[in-house]
Amino acid sequence: MKLLVCGGAGFIGSAFVRRQIQLHDDVEVVCLDKLTYAGNLDNLAPVAEDARYTFVEGDICDREVVEAAAAGVDAIVNFAAETHVDRSIAEPDAFIRTDVLGTHTLLEVVRERGIGRLVQVSTDEVYGSIDEGSFTEESQITPSSPYSASKAGGDLQVLAYHRTFGLPVMITRGSNTYGPYQYPEKLIPLFVTNALEGKKMPLYGDGMNVRDWLHVDDHCSGIEWVLGKGEPGEVYNVGGGNERTNREITSIILDELGLSEDSIEWVTDRPGHDRRYSLDTGKLRAQGWASEVDFEQGLRDTIRWYRDNETWWHKIKHGEGEFAQWQKRWYEDRA
Ligand code: NAD
Ligand code: TYD
Numbered sequence: 001m002k003l004l005v006c007g008g009a010g011f012i013g014s015a016f017v018r019r020q021i022q023l024h025d026d027v028e029v030v031c032l033d034k035l036t037y038a039g040n041l042d043n044l045a046p047v048a049e050d051a052r053y054t055f056v057e058g059d060i061c062d063r064e065v066v067e068a069a070a071a072g073v074d075a076i077v078n079f080a081a082e083t084h085v086d087r088s089i090a091e092p093d094a095f096i097r098t099d100v101l102g103t104h105t106l107l108e109v110v111r112e113r114g115i116g117r118l119v120q121v122s123t124d125e126v127y128g129s130i131d132e133g134s135f136t137e138e139s140q141i142t143p144s145s146p147y148s149a150s151k152a153g154g155d156l157q158v159l160a161y162h163r164t165f166g167l168p169v170m171i172t173r174g175s176n177t178y179g180p181y182q183y184p185e186k187l188i189p190l191f192v193t194n195a196l197e198g199k200k201m202p203l204y205g206d207g208m209n210v211r212d213w214l215h216v217d218d219h220c221s222g223i224e225w226v227l228g229k230g231e232p233g234e235v236y237n238v239g240g241g242n243e244r245t246n247r248e249i250t251s252i253i254l255d256e257l258g259l260s261e262d263s264i265e266w267v268t269d270r271p272g273h274d275r276r277y278s279l280d281t282g283k284l285r286a287q288g289w290a291s292e293v294d295f296e297q298g299l300r301d302t303i304r305w306y307r308d309n310e311t312w313w314h315k316i317k318h319g320e321g322e323f324a325q326w327q328k329r330w331y332e333d334r335a
Contacts, residue, residue: 002028004073006060006106007080009033011182012121012174014043015216016077016223021047028052032069033080034059036094037321042312043181060102066109075117077227078106081151084185085125086330088147089271095150103154107161110169118158118169119227124212124239126152126173129274136280137173137235144272155235162233170230172223175239175279178298179216180305184313185326187211188299191250192306193313195257202331205269207247210276214240215293225289239279242295252296256303267334 003020007013008031020027029047033039035057047053058065060080070076080102082088082095103120110118127135128142141156143149161167182189191201222238230236254263306313317323 001026001075002030002073004030004032004070004076006032006076006078007039009035009039009041009043009055010079010083011038011043011179012177012216012219013079014040014181015179016079016220017044017053018047019217019220019224021050021053030054030056030069030073032056032058032060032066036082037323037326038083038183040181040183040316042315061097061105063105063109066105067113070109070113070115073115075119075227076106076110076115077119077121077223078103079121081154083147085145085147086185086270087326088145088150090330092146092150095146096153099147099150100153100157104157107157107167107169110167111161111165116168117227117232118167119223119230120154120158120169120171121223122155122171122173123148123151124173124175124237124277124279125274126155127277130276130278134278134280135237137237137283144274159233159235168232170226170232171235172226173235173237173279174219174222175212175214175277177214177216177219179302180309181312182216184316185323187246188249188253188302189306189313191253192257192303193317195253195259195263196307196310200265201250201253201263202265202267202334203246203250204267205273207250207266208245209273210243210245210278212239212277212279213242213244213249213295213299214238214291215295215298218291218293221292222284222289225284225287229287236284237279237281238284239281240291240293240295241281243276243278244295249299252299253303256300257307265335267331
């Protein structure tokens with residue numbers, strides 16, 4: 001089995017690539033990644049020397065690049081996307097380009113080359129916010145942010161290419177994911193690394209927004225299941241069943257690091273902030289998939305990983321990249 005993994009230098013994509021190489025002797029991986037601010041070859045260092053792994057730097061919007069990278073592959077898994085909601089509010093253009101046009105380019109290459117399968121890694125955010133109950137795969141999509149709207153645009157193209165051209169494509173909609181190697185702009189790694197540096201944790205609004213948290217290993221096992229056994233044209237929700245308010249997440253981080261609530265800074269809310277995400281994962285669970293990581297244990301292990309791997313995130317936060325400028329642009333007026 002030869003896989004093209006797009007966006008494999010990011011948080012979840014790199015976990016998926018490491019998993020394929022480390023757990024499956026018969027899998028070869030070509031990783032195609034543009035290495036945007038969020039792409040990081042350090043995430044792939046554990047497999048960099050493996051003969052079954054190849055890295056190609058390139059853009060999923062560039063058809064020639066994708067065609068060359070896809071030569072001889074059996075399947076494509078697409079993680080490549082602009083992914084941060086706050087950046088999509090501040091600077092939406094790249095989201096439309098990569099999440100919509102990039103997905104279209106991959107579909108065209110699958111169509112032209114007759115590639116066996118494509119899994120589009122999507123998000124529960126396409127459904128929008130839900131006050132009570134949970135979203136099933138049949139729920140309407142009503143995205144709130146430019147990020148979730150661009151992901152929804154990608155999803156709709158995938159489904160249309162199945163209906164129109166019969167392409168063997170599937171969609172996973174994962175919930176908020178946590179674990180090692182997550183770019184430290186997202187809630188958990190931002191709060192943990194800020195706390196480790198003696199900085200404040202900028203909590204939006206009243207801190208009562210709810211997310212369903214999924215460990216990155218469980219997210220990857222769900223995607224792997226769909227890659228192997230999913231039905232073409234189908235959508236699969238992949239959730240952890242761990243709904244927590246941001247306040248609760250913050251309390252566990254404070255507790256693990258022995259800090260007080262003085263480390264919280266209450267800041268102006270994100271515009272269009274979805275109140276609650278909740279996924280019904282019955283469809284995938286009925287097929288035998290289950291998440292395995294206990295949430296509180298997984299979160300505490302993740303916090304310790306950032307504590308023990310300061311070199312990894314210090315390079316991002318204080319190196320040559322644009323992390324500091326982004327933080328200034330976004331948070332300066334929110335305090
Ligand atoms: P990430 O931001 O950590 O990584 C994205 C990767 O895509 C980076 O390596 C980046 O360089 C690459 N990329 C961006 N634009 C590209 C382009 N035009 N061509 C090639 N590569 C490009 O993201 P992540 O958190 O690992 O998310 C991966 C996927 O999972 C995304 O599609 C996201 O929508 C989805 N998802 C994420 C979460 C989450 O909580 N992080 C939850 C559900 C779904
Ligand atoms: P985030 O990690 O950006 O993921 P998403 O917006 O895709 O769910 O945010 C998770 C939650 O944490 C969301 O409700 C917004 C909140 N949040 C803060 O309160 N402060 C922050 O600085 C960030 C980045 C997020």
